[in-house]
């Protein structure tokens with residue numbers, strides 16, 4: 001009999017908060033990010049999760065809250081039980097588990113302002 005991990009994903013913050021519960025096949029050694037990637041690939045492609053290096057622990061983009069503790073989703077071990085995943089509480093929320101983690105002077109709006117273009121807008125024609 002195979003084990004299952006249940007990921008309860010808080011998709012938002014404040015008044016816009018909701019949650020989704022996903023059953024993910026469990027294999028020892030998997031990371032929480034492995035589980036989230038399974039969700040995106042098989043169960044729910046609308047789930048937003050940020051990652052880049054996929055478990056090399058170098059990009060630092062997968063930081064979320066797992067069971068109340070801030071951690072990297074790629075180093076947190078998936079476990080055959082219910083796990084609660086939330087976006088970072090002290091960052092601007094973008095979507096689902098994704099928060100704004102770029103330093104202010106590295107954000108697109110900052111670069112657009114430096115180029116004399118309106119923030120968030122499309123390129124001038």
Ligand code: FES
Pocket residue numbers: 033051052053054055056057058059060061062063072073074075
């Ligand atoms: S995916 Fe790069 S640090 Fe986790």
